[in-house]
Amino acid sequence: xxxxxxxxxxxxxxxxxxxxxxxxxxxxxxxxxxxxxxxxxxxxxxxxxxxxxxxxxxxxxxxxxxxxxxxxxxxxxxxxxxxxxxxxxxxxxxxxxxxxxxxxxxxxxxxxxxxxxxxxxxxxxxxxxxxxxxxxxxxxxxxxxxxxxxxxxxxxxxxxxxxxxxxxxxxxxxxxxxxxxxxxxxxxxxxxxxxxxxxxx
Amino acid sequence: xxxxxxxxxxxxxxxxxxxxxxxxxxxxxxxxxxxxxxxxxxxxxxxxxxxxxxxxxxxxxxxxxxxxxxxxxxxxxxxxxxxxxxxxxxxxxxxxxxxxxxxxxxxxxxxxxxxxxxxxxxxxxxxxxxxxxxxxxxxxxxxxxxxxxxxxxxxxxxxxxxxxxxxxxxxxxxxxxxxxxxxxxxxxxxxxxxxxxxxxxxxxxxxxxxxxxxxxxxxxxxxxxxxxxxxxxxxxxxxxxxxxxxxxxxxxxxxxxxxxxxxxxxxxxxxxxxxxxxxxxxxxxxxxxxxxxxxxxxxxxxxxxxxxxxxx
Numbered sequence: 001x002x003x004x005x006x007x008x009x010x011x012x013x014x015x016x017x018x019x020x021x022x023x024x025x026x027x028x029x030x031x032x033x034x035x036x037x038x039x040x041x042x043x044x045x046x047x048x049x050x051x052x053x054x055x056x057x058x059x060x061x062x063x064x065x066x067x068x069x070x071x072x073x074x075x076x077x078x079x080x081x082x083x084x085x086x087x088x089x090x091x092x093x094x095x096x097x098x099x100x101x102x103x104x105x106x107x108x109x110x111x112x113x114x115x116x117x118x119x120x121x122x123x124x125x126x127x128x129x130x131x132x133x134x135x136x137x138x139x140x141x142x143x144x145x146x147x148x149x150x151x152x153x154x155x156x157x158x159x160x161x162x163x164x165x166x167x168x169x170x171x172x173x174x175x176x177x178x179x180x181x182x183x184x185x186x187x188x189x190x191x192x193x194x195x196x197x198x199x200x201x
Numbered sequence: 202x203x204x205x206x207x208x209x210x211x212x213x214x215x216x217x218x219x220x221x222x223x224x225x226x227x228x229x230x231x232x233x234x235x236x237x238x239x240x241x242x243x244x245x246x247x248x249x250x251x252x253x254x255x256x257x258x259x260x261x262x263x264x265x266x267x268x269x270x271x272x273x274x275x276x277x278x279x280x281x282x283x284x285x286x287x288x289x290x291x292x293x294x295x296x297x298x299x300x301x302x303x304x305x306x307x308x309x310x311x312x313x314x315x316x317x318x319x320x321x322x323x324x325x326x327x328x329x330x331x332x333x334x335x336x337x338x339x340x341x342x343x344x345x346x347x348x349x350x351x352x353x354x355x356x357x358x359x360x361x362x363x364x365x366x367x368x369x370x371x372x373x374x375x376x377x378x379x380x381x382x383x384x385x386x387x388x389x390x391x392x393x394x395x396x397x398x399x400x401x402x403x404x405x406x407x408x409x410x411x412x413x414x415x416x417x418x419x420x421x422x423x424x425x426x427x428x429x430x431x432x433x434x435x436x437x438x439x440x441x442x443x444x445x446x447x448x449x450x451x452x453x454x455x456x457x458x459x460x461x462x463x464x465x466x467x468x469x470x471x472x473x474x475x476x477x478x479x480x481x482x483x484x485x486x487x488x489x490x491x492x493x494x495x496x497x498x499x500x501x502x503x504x505x506x507x508x509x510x511x512x513x
Contacts, residue, residue, distance in 0.1 A: 022484065025228055028273060029483045032232035035269035098409055179262040183330055184236050187405065188264055191233075194408045 037195045039167075043174040046149045050106065050137035053118035058135055060172060066102040067196045068168040069189065071180055072146055074109035074158045075121040084163055084180040089125050092132050094190060100170075100197050103132040106145065109158035110136050150174065165189055169196050205357040208294060212354045215287040219347045220495060222284050225277040226343065227490045230397070231483050235331045237274030239265050241324040250275050281320060288316045288346070291353070304510070305356050312349040319346065333398035340394065344494055348501040355505045358454055366509045369452050376507035378440050382462075383500040385433050390493055392426045397490075400481075412480045430473060437466040451506075458503040465496040 049059040069091060073081055088103055095101040107113040113121075118134040125132070137145075146154035151174070152162035167176040167189060176192055179185040229235055238244035239261060245251050246258045250271040257263055292313040299305045319342050322335075329335045359365050396419055403415045416423060444451060444459035469492055475485045 021224065022488070025224075025487050026484050028228060028269075029232050029487070031269045032234060032273060033483075035267050094406060094408055097407060176264060178264040182262055182265075184239060185262050185264045187236075188267075190405070190408045197409060 036191055037199075039175040039192060039195065041173045041175065042177075043151060045168055045172045045174065046145075048137075048141070048145055048149065050135040050141070051115065053115050053122055053134040053136070054130075055115055058133055062133075063102065063104070063168060064172055065170050066100055067170060067193055067200070068102045068104050069193070070104040070106065070150065070166040070168055071164070072108050072142075072150075072152065072154075072161045073105050074107050074161070075113050075117055076109065077158070077161075080163045080181045084165075085125055087180055087183070087186045088132070088165070089127075091186065091190065091193075092125075092127065095131075095193065098197065099131065100200060101131065101193055104135065105132070106135045106137075106142060108142055108146070108154070108161045110139055110142065167192055167196070170200055205299070205360040208298065209354060209357045209361075211287075211294070212291060212350055212357060215284065215291060216347060216350050216354065216498075218280065218284050218287055219343065219350060220491070220498070222277065222280045223340075223343050223347065223494050224487070224491045225280050226340065227487045229274055229277045230336065230340075230490075231487045232270065232273055234270035234273035235336065236265065236327065237267060237270030237272070238278075238327070241327045242278065244271055244275050278323065281323065285316050285320055288312050288350070291350070295353070299357075299360075302356065302360070305353055308349050308353045308356070312346055312353070315342065315346050315349070319343065331401075333394075333401065337394040337398065341390075344390070344497060347494070347498050351498055351501045352505045355454065355502065356510075358452075358506075359509060362452065365452065366511055369509065370450050371455070371507050371509070372447050372450060375440075375444060375447070375451065375455070376504070378436070378443070379500055379503040379507060382433065382436055382440060383497070383504055385429065385436070386493070386497050386500055389426065389429050389433060390497060392422060392429065393490065393493060395422055396426055416481070427473070430469065434466045434470055437462050454506050455503050458499045458506065462496060462499045462503070465492050465499065468492050469496070 045060050045063065047060045049057055052058040069088070071084060071088060073084065088105065091101075092103050107118065113136055115136060118136060122132070122134050143154050146152045146162065150162075150166050152164055152166070154161065163180045165178045165180040165186070166174060167178065169175050175196065176189070178189040229237075238250065240246065245256070245261055245266065247256065250268070251257060251266070252268060254263055254266055257266055288309070292309040295302075295305045295309040319339070322339055322342065326332075326335055326339050362368065399419050399422070400415055403410060403418055410418070441459050441463040444455060448456050469489065472485050472489045472492065475482055476489075479485075
């Protein structure tokens with residue numbers, strides 16, 4: 001074999017490898033991108049009506065038209081709650097530029113968490129706008145909402161409330177559950193919120 | 202003569218595999234699959250990543266399960282393990298057959314130690330939650346391992362050339378400029394990883410920003426990266442011509458390295474144009490970092506080939 005034809009074969013081989021790598025990588029990257037937007041509808045939030053820290057009523061209708069992140073908390077909780085609050089707060093900051101994303105914290109301890117307590121709690125989280133709402137309602141309503149509405153365990157409220165963050169789309173549909181205490185999970189939630197916001201536009 | 206030929210072929214295959222791992226690692230970073238497996242070395246508690254969400258252990262958070270991302274991350278680990286074996290084999294081979302060539306023995310043992318460390322460091326990358334500095338260090342370590350293997354290749358190459366020192370009176374300026382290009386390319390890659398890190402941090406801080414807004418927020422370092430890139434490209438072209446002019450006084454390996462460097466730098470210019478015209482296309486990002494890694498490798502090749510050991 002002459003050295004020129006050997007060179008040609010080498011060049012063709014390298015080109016073939018580069019093209020195969022390129023196509024494989026392209027396919028994999030597209031798959032990876034697609035795998036993120038793949039959010040099933042897991043349920044629908046039932047109609048409910050609670051009271052926001054401001055004293056105004058807040059219900060399922062107020063969640064429509066917005067992407068919502070919902071969690072269940074109580075202000076005097078010392079276990080995982082501060083971590084959840086920090087993570088929720090980081091989300092609240094990350095989406096500061098958008099009125100399309102709303103954060104909803106529902107108190108599971110209505111006896112202690114009066115509206116003034118919720119107001120003070122919100123201040124401690126640095127919340128001065130209405131993108132993050134803090135809700136209060138009757139104990140039985142909250143328990144029903146947690147168990148039947150958001151499909152979260154609520155056996156022994158307030159202490160044993162769920163630490164999940166629930167992603168609810170603009171049509172009131174539940175699209176995902178995330179660990180509210182794990183950074184990695186919260187980062188995935190971030191990308192899912194972004195996907196849903198982009199779907200809305 | 203060719204006493205090191207099969208050894209050299211084996212090292213060449215190993216080097217190709219290392220660059221495939223770097224490519225796979227780039228795929229992990231660009232696709233954001235770094236936490237595709239939240240545990241290490243297993244993936245969701247399994248040696249073969251789960252194919253369905255029902256296979257997850259109950260203590261792991263199901264929100265973190267994404268089969269595509271898990272497999273991308275796991276692919277990087279698998280090819281990494283293969284490279285680990287290849288480098289270990291290289292070290293054993295050099296101790297058995299090239300004991301009298303200290304450079305080869307030391308370098309291959311160092312590579313074997315570093316690749317073992319690199320494997321373990323993969324666990325640090327995951328447990329750090331993809332801390333940018335740690336992710337970049339993981340990448341630089343891969344570049345270092347590739348560089349050492351290239352160095353060994355060059356040493357083995359000269360074993361088969363008699364009187365290399367007298368046959369190739371390599372002009373001094375070729376060594377000087379390959380060293381300058383190597384340093385510039387290294388700085389350029391550091392800048393590149395910084396930009397990548399800043400872009401990722403911006404995604405975390407404000408996920409709704411578009412590509413162009415994010416690039417704008419990166420600011421100065423981005424312009425610096427472009428300016429240095431163009432400088433490196435210009436010097437590489439001149440360097441390529443310079444090597445061509447004395448192509449008979451340098452070994453074919455240097456001619457090959459210089460030609461590759463020119464091709465690679467031209468590819469980077471095209472990829473750079475894609476970024477400017479079409480934005481941060483993920484495929485282009487992946488090739489951008491892979492080509493940069495290969496370019497640095499070519500300069501290590503040229504630079505180490507300019508140091509010819511005296512005949513014993």
